[in-house]
Amino acid sequence: MCGIVGYLGPLNPKDVIVQGLKKLEYRGYDSAGIAVIHQGHAKRVRAEGKLKALEEKLTHEEFDGHTGIGHTRWATHGAPVERNAHPHQVRGINLVHNGIIENFVEIRTKLLQEGSILTSDTDTELVAHLVANEVDKTKNLLKAVQNTLGKLQGAFSIVVLWDGSPDELVAFKDGPPLVVGIHPEHCFVASDVQALIAYTKKFVYLEDREMVQLQKGKIQVYSGSGQPITKQQVELDWNPEMIEKGGYAHYMLKEIYEQPRAVAAAMEPHIDIEALRVRLAQVGFGKPMKSLTAGSFDLSDDFAKTSEVLKKTQKLFIIACGTSSYAASVGKYLIETLAGVSVEVDIASEFRYRNPVIPPHSMVMTISQSGETADTLAAIRLAKEKGAVTLSLTNVQRSTIDREADGHLYMNSGPEVGVASTKAFTSTLTILNLLAICWGRIRETLSEAQEKEYVRGLLAVPSQIEVVLAFDKYFLKASRKLQEFKGFLYMARGVNFPIAMEGLSSSRSWPTCMPRVMPLVR
Numbered sequence: 001m002c003g004i005v006g007y008l009g010p011l012n013p014k015d016v017i018v019q020g021l022k023k024l025e026y027r028g029y030d031s032a033g034i035a036v037i038h039q040g041h042a043k044r045v046r047a048e049g050k051l052k053a054l055e056e057k058l059t060h061e062e063f064d065g066h067t068g069i070g071h072t073r074w075a076t077h078g079a080p081v082e083r084n085a086h087p088h089q090v091r092g093i094n095l096v097h098n099g100i101i102e103n104f105v106e107i108r109t110k111l112l113q114e115g116s117i118l119t120s121d122t123d124t125e126l127v128a129h130l131v132a133n134e135v136d137k138t139k140n141l142l143k144a145v146q147n148t149l150g151k152l153q154g155a156f157s158i159v160v161l162w163d164g165s166p167d168e169l170v171a172f173k174d175g176p177p178l179v180v181g182i183h184p185e186h187c188f189v190a191s192d193v194q195a196l197i198a199y200t201k202k203f204v205y206l207e208d209r210e211m212v213q214l215q216k217g218k219i220q221v222y223s224g225s226g227q228p229i230t231k232q233q234v235e236l237d238w239n240p241e242m243i244e245k246g247g248y249a250h251y252m253l254k255e256i257y258e259q260p261r262a263v264a265a266a267m268e269p270h271i272d273i274e275a276l277r278v279r280l281a282q283v284g285f286g287k288p289m290k291s292l293t294a295g296s297f298d299l300s301d302d303f304a305k306t307s308e309v310l311k312k313t314q315k316l317f318i319i320a321c322g323t324s325s326y327a328a329s330v331g332k333y334l335i336e337t338l339a340g341v342s343v344e345v346d347i348a349s350e351f352r353y354r355n356p357v358i359p360p361h362s363m364v365m366t367i368s369q370s371g372e373t374a375d376t377l378a379a380i381r382l383a384k385e386k387g388a389v390t391l392s393l394t395n396v397q398r399s400t401i402d403r404e405a406d407g408h409l410y411m412n413s414g415p416e417v418g419v420a421s422t423k424a425f426t427s428t429l430t431i432l433n434l435l436a437i438c439w440g441r442i443r444e445t446l447s448e449a450q451e452k453e454y455v456r457g458l459l460a461v462p463s464q465i466e467v468v469l470a471f472d473k474y475f476l477k478a479s480r481k482l483q484e485f486k487g488f489l490y491m492a493r494g495v496n497f498p499i500a501m502e503g504l505s506s507s508r509s510w511p512t513c514m515p516r517v518m519p520l521v522r
């Protein structure tokens, strides 16, 4: 996963792009670069390593233009060195790319035979050559990109800037996410809304094979067949402060302290506090999402539909990766125990590459914080092909997985930037608790009195987390001692076993530590 930011407008593109790329650092990268129009041509600056290295190189660089693109690269084709960093430039075409071009060898061979001179080892540079060849013929960037797409195979998103039309950007998505930021004076495109939330809350998410042309004050999206289309705008209720560090040393620390709020926000739409009942207000099975807020749903109708679907379901598959898959394993214990429904947990990458048997009346639920995890997305598509009802749990509303699922649940934890998941994990566990309780009531494996007791228990969780966090100075002290140890053994049983697994996966990032997990056996 890399990061892409494109900007066209009155602000200084260098600043907008670098600040945006910083917000995408969580996606991981090994080098970075930008190209911004200066004196009629794109001037490119690239650097190996962290964004700091790029920023240092940019300190004395001035750009007088209003359009630019930037990229953080996660190398797939060629070493993570400056000459492979994006943007790639070929005869006035400047191109950034996220993903891989699968027919790389064929295109490379053909270009070399035709006499093209390649300056990098990447698949991306080949795309820049193909677009440059087309733009030489058409003198039209949109057409040039359109004509190139048929020659590419793989999963890729690109943003292109052409010196010949410096007030224009063209972007195309097929696989990795791309979102367009909407504002009356600015045009933005990026891999994730987090890069743009400081400037706008209105977005258009591109679907696979859609293309967008950004020009001064004008944004036009095109379908896969090249027809102009009108897309729905999404307004997010995030604010820029939500993705700042707010005085904490790092994002993960801030997000640990945000857990009481995140857990409360996760359950808030679903609990009728007076009745101490779980309503699963936002699921909306079988209906397009009317709005992003629970407030404007007809809750009774929506819940009746949700109950009907849950009543019919005899088997649940929960598909996820990494941390989300450990949360899923907790969900298995909860749903089997409280609702008596059989649950299978699958790692998305395994599920998608075998031929899973999905019996009739099955539901496939996916968990993905970003809603963009590639394997999880492929798994939900496979599940739909096999006729399962699908339910997604994501943190990012209108993300690709969210859009493709039949039913929708949200973590509501606000942006999570830290790479080891914290508040999104606890919010996920909250939602799984609610789902298990609600399902138990619907299937009548739980009595009304038990439901009330569990709901009361859940409502106490945010303040219980606060109490734990109030003892932070002891944790700090303990962690300083613990860091001297070379290995840890996590032991747990039942619902705590997946939690121990999550402990193991988080502490792997501690270089001196060799953690192991063992189930507790009698």
Ligand code: GLU
Pocket (backbone or CB within 6 Å): 001, 002, 003, 072, 073, 074, 075, 076, 077, 078, 084, 097, 098, 099, 100, 101, 122, 123, 124
């Ligand atoms: N395949 C491209 C490269 O290796 C793009 C990788 C990415 O998504 O960052 O440069």
